[in-house]
Amino acid sequence: MALPLKILHLEDLPSDAELVDRVLRKAKIEFEKKVVVDRPEFVQALREFQPDIILSDHSLPAFNSLEALRITKEEGITAPLILVTATVSEEYAVNVMQEGASDYILKDRLERLPNAVRNAMDRKKIEEAGRRADDALRSSEQKYKLLFEANPMPMWMFSKCSMRIVDVNSAAIEHYGYSREEFLSLPAESLWNPAAAGVYQSGIWKQQTRNGSVIDVEVIAHELVHDQEPVILVLAIDITEKLRAQAELARQAETQRKLITQTSIQVQEREREEIGKELHDNINQILAATRLHLDLAIQECSEEAVTEVLVRSYKNLSVAMEEIRQLTQSLVAPTLGGVSLDRALARLIGDLPATSSLRLSLDTSGYRGDIDDEDLKLTCYRIAQVQLSNIIKHSRAKNAAIGLRKTDSLVLTITDDGVGFHPGAKTSGIGLRNIRNRVGYYNGSVDIDSEPGKGCRLTITIPFGR
DSSP, rough: OOOOOOEEEESOHHHHHHHHHHHHHTTTOEEEEEEEEEEHHHHHHHHHHHHHHHEEESEEEEEEEHEEEEEEHHHTOOOOEEEEEEEHHHHHHHHHHHHTTTTTEGGGGGGGHHHHHHHHHHHHHHHHHHHHHHHHHHHHHHHIIIIIITTTSOOOEETTTOOBBBEEOHHHHHHHHHHHOHHSSSBBGGGGGTTTTTSSOOOEEEOTTTTEEEEEEEEHHHHEEEEEEEEEEEEEEEOOOHHHHHHHHHHHHHHHHHHHHHHHHHHHHHHHHHHHHHHHIIIHHHHHHHHHHHHHHHHHHHOOHHHHHHHHHHHHHHHHHHHHHEEEEEEESOGGGOOOHOOOOHHHHHSOOOOOEEEEEEEEEEOOOOOOOOHHHHHHHHHHHHHHHHHIIOOOOOOEEEEEEESSEEEEEEEEEEHHHHHHGGOOOOOHHHHHHHHHHTTTEEEEEEOTTEEEEEEEEEEOOO
16 A cells, blocks of 8 residues: 655645645545645754745745755755746746756646646656666665676776777786786787687687786686676786796706605615615625634645535535625725716626526617716616626516617617516515615606516616706
8 A cells, every 4th residue: 555645835825725625535536645834844844844845836935946946956855846826927837847857737726636646656756766777876886886897807898799808997907017008909819828718718828918027817708788788808917926826836846856866866875875884894804814724724734524514614604705795896886986977787697696597688889988977877777787687687588688778868778588567566666666766866767568478578778958
C-alpha cells in the first residue's frame, strides 16, 4: 500500500486551502497536508515535514512563490513546486517555470490540479531515477578508476574486433615507456616478442618496451564488455627480475654442488695419498726388513725343514710386498704434471697385476696434443683406474680396450667383452657413482651401454671450456 502524499501548502486563505483539499480528495489522491502562511513556518515545515510536493500561492504578506522556490532550493529539497494562485501574467508564469516550478494552476481552474500533481510526481520519480543512475555511474567510474587507472600493475584493454588498444592505465604507460597517445595507437600484438604470440592467452610471455628491451611477463587475460564493445583486459606482471634471481640461485646451487664435488675428490685423493704413503713407508719397510732377516737365515741354515719354512715365509712376504706395491700404485696417482694423459694410461695398463688374464689394448690415435688441466687429467686417470678394477673384479672379461680422443670435447671409452649388466641396476654402485660425480663436476656426460652377456661400453664425454 502506497504511503499518503505529503503536501506542503503555502496559503494564507483557509477557504482556498480547503478548496484544494476537496479537489484532491475527489481525484482519489491520498495525502497528508500541512498549511503554512509565512516564511518562518515554511522553512520549518521544509526541514521537519519533509514534503513530497509543494503547492504555493503567488502572493502572501511579505512572502511570495519565487522566494519559496529559492528557499526550497537552498534547503536542498527536491520536492516539485506547483504555483496555485489567482490570475497572474503570462510573463510571470513563464518566469516562475524558468526558475524551477513544476507547473502553475489558476485557482479558477483547480480541476487541472490532480493531473498536475500526478505529472509532477512522475517527473520527480524519473528525475530521482536519473540521479540514482548518475550516482551509480559516478560510483562505477570511481571503481573503474580505482581498479584500472589507479592499479599499480600495468593494465590495458584491446578490442577483439580491431585488435587496437582502447584504454591503458598509468602503470603500463610508465613501465613500457610509451605515452598514452602512443600506447592507444599500438596494435595489441606489437607488445609481444615475437609479435602476435599469446595475445589472447594467459601465461608467461616475452614482451618488449618502447626502448626495445625484452622483459618476461606473466599475463592474465580476461574477456569482458567495455563501452558496449567486446574487449580483452590484460594485466601484466613483470617477472624478469624474479626469473633472473631464480636462475642465479640455480647457478649458485650448481657452483656449490661442484665445489662440494671438487672438495670431496680432493679429500679422497689426499686420503688415498696418505694411506699409500703409510703402506709404502712404514708397513712395506717392516716387511722388507723381515724379508732381509729371512734371506740371511735361509743362507746360513742348512737344515731342510727350517729352510722350507723360511722359503715359504720368504715367498709370502714377497707376495705381500707386491700386493702392497700394487695397492699403493692404485691409491697414489702418478705425478701427471710431466706425463701426458695417454702415457699415464699406458703406464696404468702396464702396471696391472701379472696374475690377471685380461688382455688390454689402448688406442690414443685420436688424442693429439696433451691437455693442460692437471685435475682433468687426474680425473680421467681415476675413471680408467676404477673401471678397469671393476672389469677385473666383476666382468670375467677376456678382452678390454681403452680409447682416448680429443676434438671439441675429451672422450674416454672403456669396453669389455664380459658378462655385462643392466645399467639401471648398477646406478647405485659406489664406483659408477664416483665416476658420475667426477664427470659432473666438469659438466660432462656418462653413457653406459651394457646388457647381460654382451659386455659393457662406458663413454665419458667432457666438453672443453666448462
